[in-house]
Amino acid sequence: MEPNTSSIVFDQLLKRLTQAVDQSDVGNAMEVLREADVEETAKLVDRLSAEQRTALFEMLTPEQGAEVLEHVYYFQGADIIEELEPDAAAQIVTKLDSDDRADLLNELSDSDSEAILEELDKDLAEETRRFMAYDEGTAGALMYSEFVSFNANMTVEAILDDIQSKRKKYIEYGVQYAYVLGAHGTLKGVLPVRNLLFAKRDQTAADIMIPDPITVAADTKVLDLENLFEQHHFLGLPVVDSKQRLLGIVDREASTEALQESATEDLLKFQGLMGKEELRSMPLGVRSRRRLSWLSINIVLNLISASVIAFHQDTLEAVIALAVFLPIISDMSGCSGNQAVAVSMRELSLEMISPKEFGRVFIKESSVGIINGACLGLLIGAIAWAWKGNPVLGLVVGSALALNTTIAVCVGGLVPLLLKACKQDPALASGPILTTVTDMCGFLLVLGLASLALPYLV
């Protein structure tokens, strides 16, 4: 079986890497890291102890460090950089591509990233700060500045000389297109590098470029980028400012990857990890603290909704069977509501709905809520009746679940829109808000209806 072979290979790589790090043998360490593929590299770095990891990056040259960093996941990279001294970190960070550099520093705490920025070359620090300022999920945050550009009136001869002198760099970037700039760095056209082969040496860049290329603004959103890539089959798009000055290039791969990352982040947030990736190799204190920060908000919300029960203890004491149904109603309404949250989050992310379409969502959800509430309410009502032989108990429990399901489904559908309209993150806050509202309503419905029907229940 393949997993076994690959796990034996991995164990051997890990053993060799650990030995190399313990013996401070840079040559062997790099040999192992170059033998490993991308997934193996990430796992190798994950399985070193924190001390070994720091020792490894301290003994690598900045170039080697940057090479390894490019092969691990960005949240691993942030952890590694955080452990290094700012000047050592700055040397590695300098060797990264502009987009990776900004992403990595954005993952760090403000004080850590500031310490590293201060160690960077002044121009580089300024560019990096500019890149870091773009909002996540926009062209600005995804673009890189390592493009090749020529002045519009440069001759083919001069361009070819320039390419010749920077051959290595161009090959590394896999350059297919160069960008032609006018005065003040404004974008005039795109120059497919292969066109240079067929051009006369005294023509200018402006003569052989494709003029008026399609461009995007730095705040263009990922979904709009995907749209343009889909329509035009481009591999990259130039990003320009309001004065048409070229800021960078965003490529299709980066845009699709950003969509994937945002889907993953939504899942993590919804599961109660607040937007930070956790790996089990991270220090216990960090893992425990990050999880607690979310749980501590939740326990407060739980106490608020449970207080409804506390206020109705006498009813509950009189009809103790209700206690069996309280957690069922709380959990089932939560489930029904979460389904509606899921549909709203999905429609929002596909832009199939605007955050203002409350009416549409309310109509569409209330109808599902009434039907599913009726089904579940009948079921649980029948069970309660059969169990205690009391039809009124069945009626109380069943109608409470039916009503609360309808409420939960409507609230679940509307909360993500409301959060989005308030520029909040639906993935993070929808769950707790929904649970609190539906728990309170659910407890109130069961115990309130029961106290009304008390004579028939005891």
Add this chain to the structure above:
Amino acid sequence: MEPNTSSIVFDQLLKRLTQAVDQSDVGNAMEVLREADVEETAKLVDRLSAEQRTALFEMLTPEQGAEVLEHVYYFQGADIIEELEPDAAAQIVTKLDSDDRADLLNELSDSDSEAILEELDKDLAEETRRFMAYDEGTAGALMYSEFVSFNANMTVEAILDDIQSKRKKYIEYGVQYAYVLGAHGTLKGVLPVRNLLFAKRDQTAADIMIPDPITVAADTKVLDLENLFEQHHFLGLPVVDSKQRLLGIVDREASTEALQESATEDLLKFQGLMGKEELRSMPLGVRSRRRLSWLSINIVLNLISASVIAFHQDTLEAVIALAVFLPIISDMSGCSGNQAVAVSMRELSLEMISPKEFGRVFIKESSVGIINGACLGLLIGAIAWAWKGNPVLGLVVGSALALNTTIAVCVGGLVPLLLKACKQDPALASGPILTTVTDMCGFLLVLGLASLALPYLV
């Protein structure tokens, strides 16, 4: 504000499209659809009524129908095709690319896809069945068969003639590479189309191809494909069978998109939608039924865990304050457990952990569980003590939450591995299994400890 402008434009497009459909005006309908960008097209198709949608696709030519289908989301496409007569559906499906065709038919029910397959041309039906059989998330399921291939001993002259005669098709596919085949369709090499320009007319394909290209098998998983694309900066990879026969081409874009879709599906499943996309434009019955199928499993599990409370009614009746804490303990343990589920699902999807590493997960999770359990248990214990002035009540409730959090975190961490090892889907089943186990344990701990300490509680 941009959303307003775009929503006005959208409303106008929708009005024009609705009119065109109502008047059976194909020309105007296509004009609107061609004016709309990809997102707008998807939303337009979404906002038509079911009848209008079917009417639209019945009046379009198969080519036009296929063109529109390529611009909507795949789950919308499935809905549209399902509503058409099998022969009309087959005519549209025929015009799709091989990978889109197989994806779309896989979205349909078996009887629907079978009815359409029977209407297809025999060879096409056979190819489509072959494509449909590949597992989701593998190279086979992502590849397309619309590649350009030449026999190894074909001359450049003959190749150029062939290209000339099929010019339109080649431009449509945006062909950059052709594939050179030996006897029985085995892959011999890759031929960058531009190489043809510099070749002598009497050279053969074998003379100018890049021999022994990197290939993948049909069952290669997406993560391994991403790995290869990352390492080699390819845009596409040839997929071959065990005899090195060329089956299709998988490109980088398709592979990254597959990763994104699987992240999205995981989120939907975790939120209680069983792997099927729901849009609010779908018929009420379908939406209600799909959601109920998940809820009905959940309510059974809920009844099982609530039965623990039913068996301890006397304890609860004696200490009614406990009823306030039952839902808190159930919900908080669920939250803690879900965080561990999230970390395991993430580490599995990144292949940072193998499904067999139970020991590692148990050690790493139990330590977080003990710390977080202690924190939450102390908090809730102190609140219970303060509320009722009874330290034993605090001890019972606090230690129940502390113990149950530890259990929930360990179970949450391990369940996704166990499901993965049994080839089940962690996103779908982890939540309900976790909730049931932690609810039962939680109720048992609170009520069991309370019955032991009963003399000190009443």
